[in-house]
Amino acid sequence: MSDQNVAQGLAANSEHRKEIDGLRAIAVLSVVFCHAGFAVFAGGFVGVDVFFVISGYLITSIILRELDAGTFSLRRFYERRARRILPALFLMLAVCLPLAWWWLWPADFRDFAKSLVYVVLFASNIHFFKEIGYFAPDVELRPLLHTWSLGVEEQYYILFPLILMFVWRVRRHWLAGGVVVLLMLSLLGAQLGLARLPEASFYLLPARAWELILGAVYALLVAQRHPVAQVPQPWRNPLSLAGLGMILCAVFLYSPATPFPGLSALMPTLGALLVIAAATPETLAGKLLAWRPVQWVGLCSYSIYLWHQPVFAFARYRLDEPGMPLMAALIALTLMLGYLSWRYVEGPFRRPCWQGRRLAAFALVGMAAFIVFGMTGKHRADIFKRFAPAYEVQIGVERQLSRNYGLDKACDELRGNPQCQTADNPEVLLWGDSYAMHLADGIIASQPDVGLVQRTESGCAPLLGIAPVRGGNLSAAEACLRFNEDVLAELKRMPSIRYVVLASPFAQYLKSENSLLVEDGRLLPVDSGLVLKALQETLRRLEEMQVSTVVVSPPPANGGDLGKCLARSVLLERSLAHCDFAQSEMSLERLAVYRLLAALPSGTRVVWLHELxxxxxxxxxxxxxxxxxxxxxxxxxxxxxxxxKKYDFYRLFTGGKALTDREKP
Incomplete structure (x- = not known):
């Protein structure tokens, strides 16, 4: 790569481009409408991926220009990043603190405080990767969840400039090829990770780096004045429109069930790249993106992104599920806060006075303050929360909403733990997923001296030879198959067992966006008939072992978060009856499960919790x-x-009542 070509290529692309500001607007509005709950924008999360491509292109262009001029400095680079990122971030965190103290339940406040530390260390993606799982609080209620993308980006910018500097000085002609290799390795890792570690693929840098590198590769091609980077005039209009179309297709056609990132992320990222490469002021796409309202949103996009999640999360935490009119008002509030933050925080901190020691002091003091507060809140939330309104009420409600693991938290997946067995020679086996766990306390309450053994794994129904594949997570499905086979093998070694209680919501086996893994390794589309056959086969195998078996249905549900509704009713001092619902309002998901269980052969013993x-x-x-x-x-x-106690679960489950007299829902 000749230095003259670098200089000419970068000079040709150094002017401010309104098309990129417009692209930022498309990205941030997609994310905002997606997180607001507008179903048509279900794939709007891809806006983050568009941001990554834009960032990779722009930042790499700046680094290459300075490397070519011999003026690149890591200190100045990180100083610019600090001026760009920290002021608006610190403001958002400072505003969130009193709201979290005032509204969040103690456990959620502790989690907020813990995440605060990770946010200012730009490691929140690692935190949320470790914390979010089957029993994690609703992600919509986490005010700082969106900062995971800042973590990915800043981790990338710790490493990537060092790589560029090194290769630039040692083997400059290797630069483009080496970066392409990194891109391919990261993309391959993202795709392979979907089957084994989908959460890691979503949150962690190795599987996300390729999206930033994609923009960096184009910046390198521009710097080299490579023919690929020079889009001929006749092609600019169709290619830039195609790029916008690819982004919008992902926004409107993707959903949380789409395996992501990986190959699915190519549509929005390549679409963003086409817009960057082909959109000019003369193209139709360029004119659309240069429209004044779009430009305004694009300029404020970083601050809008920062504010949208806290606004939505606190509103959802405090209120009943906001309807579309209220969400529209919250979006307007987000845009206003984004503008004020851009105008009065982002802008002033870009002035020359904010650099050097002054900027370093601001950054270090701010980070230290948030870390101290976060660590204190994590370990001693009571220091802060005890002075919050209704603290004692919150403690009581939080106790009622504590996660129900049955005999012990260790009983979720861990095999053979003595805490998951109440006697040396148990008579009752409780087998299933979290909907089996929540029955354990009721069984013991009705028969305190019961010999009970709990074998449960979250998300894994007691079905032999079949397991759900959710979000492409093949390893979890394989583990589920092994778990159920292990339980059956263990049952054969426990002759004292006389009763087996099976429980699950079974819904994860019936959702069309999932697939089913069968024991011969095939992946099949969801089929309720296949699930029913697996349940019948499981019951047949248990019958051969001469144990009495009962299936317990999931409780009635209307699709809303009833626990959250009850907690909010206490906090707002309104009647708990507000959360009751008519049986006719039963959710379609629950009715589908009830139909599945009702299709079992006559004589199958089923306890219908909706009857109780x-x-x-x-x-x-x-x-x-x-x-x-x-x-x-x-x-x-x-x-x-x-x-x-009220319905004597022990007697119900062991056959003390005519359980075959079922009223089918």
Whole structure:
């Protein structure tokens, strides 16, 4: 790569490009509308990927220009990043602090405080990768979840400039080829990770770096004045429109069920690259992106992105699920906050006075303050929360909403743990997923001296030879197959077992966006008939072992988070009856499961929890002041105990009642 070509190529692309500001607007609005819950924007999360491509292109262009001029300095580079990122970020965090203190339940406040530390260290992507799972709080209620993308980007910019500097000085002609190799390795890792570690592929740098590198590769081609980077005039209009179309197709056609990132991310990222490469002021795409309102959003895009998640999360935390009119108002508030942050925070901090020691002091003091507050809140949330309104009420509600793992938290996946067995020679085996876990307290409440062994794994129904593949996570499905075979093998070694209780919502096996892994390794589309056959085969195998078996249906559900509704009712001092619902309002997902269980052969013993919890067509979410639910479907610990005593779960599950007299829903 000749220095003259570098200089000429970069000079030709150094002017401010309104098309890129417009592209930023498309990206941030896609994310905002997606997170606001507008179904048509279900794939709007790809806006983050568009941001990555833009960032990779622009930042690499700047670095190459300075390397060519011999003026590149890591200190100045990181100083620019600090001026760009930290002021608006610190403001958002500072505003979130009192709101979190005021509104969040103690456990959620501790999680907020913990995430605060990771955010200012630009490692929140690692934090959320480790924390978010089946039992994690609703991601929509995490005010700082969106900062994962800042973590990815800043981790990238710690490493990538060093690589560029080194190769530039040692083997400059290797630069483009080496970067392309990095891109291919990262993309390959992202795609392979979808099957084994989908959460890692989504949150961590190795599987996301290729998106930033994609923009960097184009910057390198521009710097070299490579023919590939020079889009002929006749092709600019169709290619730039095609790029916009690819982004919008991903926004409107993708959903959270789309395996992502990996090859699926090529559509929005290549679309962004086409816009960067081909859109000019003369093209139709360029004119659309240069429209004044679009430009305004693009200029404020970073601040808008920072504010949208806290605004939505705190509103959802405090209010009932906001309807579209309220969400529209919250979007307007987000845009206003984004503008104010851009105008009065981002702009002033770009002035020359904010550099050197002054900027370093601002950054270090701010980071230190948030880290101290975060660490204190993580370990001693009571220091802050005890002075918050309704603290004692929050503690009581939080106890009712504590996660229900059954006998012990260790019983989720861990085999053979002594805490998951109440006697040396148990008579009852509780087998299934989290919807089996929540029955344990009720069984023990109805028969305190019961010999119970719990074998449960979250998301894994007690079905032999079949497992759900969700979000492309093949390894979890394989683990589920092994788990159920292990439980059956263990049952054969436990002659004291007389009763087997099977429980699951089974919904994960019926969702069309999932697939089913069968024991011979084939992946099949979801088929309720296949699931029913697997359940019948499991019951047949248990019958051969001469144990009495019962299937327990999931509790009635209306699709809303009943635990959250109950907690909010206490906080707002309104009747808990607000969260009850008519049996006719049962969710379609729950009805599909009930139809599956109703299709079992006559004589199959099934306990229908809706018969216990819905009287006269009215389904209760509480009994007195006791919450029956902790979320959208799981029984709370107190709820399980209350129902277990009231309806004698032990007698129900071991055949003390005519369980075959089923009222099919």
């Amino acid at each position: 919890m819905c009287q006269g067509g009215h389904c209760a979410s509480h009994d007195g002041n006791t919450f029956l639910y902790l979320d959208e479907g799981h029984l709370s610990r107190d709820g399980s105990v209350l129902l277990g």
